Amino acid sequence: DTGVSQNPRHKITKRGQNVTFRCDPISEHNRLYWYRQTLGQGPEFLTYFQNEAQLEKSRLLSDRFSAERPKGSFSTLEIQRTEQGDSAMYLCASSLETSGGSYEQYFGPGTRLTVT
Amino acid sequence: DQQVKQNSPSLSVQEGRISILNCDYTNSMFDYFLWYKKYPAEGPTFLISISSIKDKNEDGRFTVFLNKSAKHLSLHIVPSQPGDSAVYFCAAVNNYGQNFVFGPGTRLSVLP
Numbered sequence: 342d343t344g345v346s347q348n349p350r351h352k353i354t355k356r357g358q359n360v361t362f363r364c365d366p367i368s369e370h371n372r373l374y375w376y377r378q379t380l381g382q383g384p385e386f387l388t389y390f391q392n393e394a395q396l397e398k399s400r401l402l403s404d405r406f407s408a409e410r411p412k413g414s415f416s417t418l419e420i421q422r423t424e425q426g427d428s429a430m431y432l433c434a435s436s437l438e439t440s441g442g443s444y445e446q447y448f449g450p451g452t453r454l455t456v457t
Numbered sequence: 458d459q460q461v462k463q464n465s466p467s468l469s470v471q472e473g474r475i476s477i478l479n480c481d482y483t484n485s486m487f488d489y490f491l492w493y494k495k496y497p498a499e500g501p502t503f504l505i506s507i508s509s510i511k512d513k514n515e516d517g518r519f520t521v522f523l524n525k526s527a528k529h530l531s532l533h534i535v536p537s538q539p540g541d542s543a544v545y546f547c548a549a550v551n552n553y554g555q556n557f558v559f560g561p562g563t564r565l566s567v568l569p
Contacts, residue, residue, distance in 0.1 A: 345500070374557070383461075383546045383559030384501065397555045432500055444489050444550050446557070448500030 345449035347433050353455045354423055361419045362452045366435030373416050374446060375408055376432040377401065384432055390416060391438070423456045430454075460484045461549050463560035470567050476534040478563050480547030483528065487549035487558075492521060492532045495544045495562070504545075505532070537567045 346365045354360050366373050371392050376384035387406070389397040392413035402408075405423075410416040420427055430453050434446035462481045470476045480490075488509040493501035507514040507521045507530065514521050520533045534541055547560040 376559075381466075381561065383548070383561050384557075385559070386557050389555050434500070444557075445491065445503045445506060447503065448493075450498070450500050 345433055345435055345447050347431075347449035347452050349452060350450060351453050351455075353457065356423060356425060356456055358423055359419065359421045360423060360454065361417055362431055362433075362454075364416045364418070364433030364435075364449060366415070366433070367437075367447055370435035370437045370447070371413065372436045372438055372446075373410055374434045374436075375416070375418050376434065378430040378432055378451070387418075420454075423454075425456045428454055428456045459561075460487075461547055461558045461560040463545075463547055463563045465563050466561070467564040467566070470537045470565065472539055472567055472569050473536045476532075476537045476541065476565055476567065478532040478534075478545050478547075478565065480530045480532075480560055481528060482530075482549050482558075484549070484551070484558075485528065486551045489550045490521070490523060490530050491548045491550070492519075493546045493548060493559075494541075495546060501546055534565075537565075539567045539569050541565060542567050 348363045373390040375387040378384045388408050390410040405421045408418045430451045432451045434448045436446045491506040492504040494504050495501040505516050505519045505521050507523050523530045544562045544564050546562045550557045
């Protein structure tokens with residue numbers, strides 16, 4: 342396992358369509374995060390899983406967004422009824438909770454979404 | 458409301474010199490800070506971190522300094538190399554690693 346992978350790398354969709362992205366974290370990592378990044382900004386936190394439990398959701402995550410992590414392995418992020426404002430890079434990261442409290446996250450390459 | 462600020466959008470440094478990237482935060486509940494480096498078309502890569510109980514952490518050419526009273530941290534790269542040219546993000550976290558907040562980034566250019 343060489344790192345976090347995300348698929349697809351690029352997605353172009355028409356406004357109103359639904360899209361789903363997949364993230365495969367580093368296999369032993371129990372934490373998984375989704376972020377959104379737009380041009381000139383840092384990643385913005387969307388949601389966080391500890392194993393299969395979704396423990397934190399940003400207010401940025403409207404009801405059109407849903408994320409799952411069945412069985413605590415890969416995760417999916419779905420956007421329903423896409424809008425042009427959803428165009429962004431969607432990043433996934435994973436980390437391993439340690440007793441020492443280090444929080445280093447390992448990021449995937451991202452999925453670039455373009456809504457036309 | 459930007460909780461993590463990187464006020465310099467860009468920085469240019471001569472190869473071999475020191476690069477200093479700055480970051481300010483407003484939330485005193487943050488207790489862990491990280492720096493990430495990002496190349497185009499790649500996700501951010503973890504570089505170095507520091508806990509709020511420390512004021513300095515060093516890893517090779519990279520040193521992070523934390524001034525809690527000023528709510529300020531900085532990343533020093535010595536000596537700077539052309540391969541260090543990238544966007545650098547400062548991030549802060551609280552609540553046992555559940556809520557990460559990233560700054561907008563500083564683009565570092567190391568000139569040969």
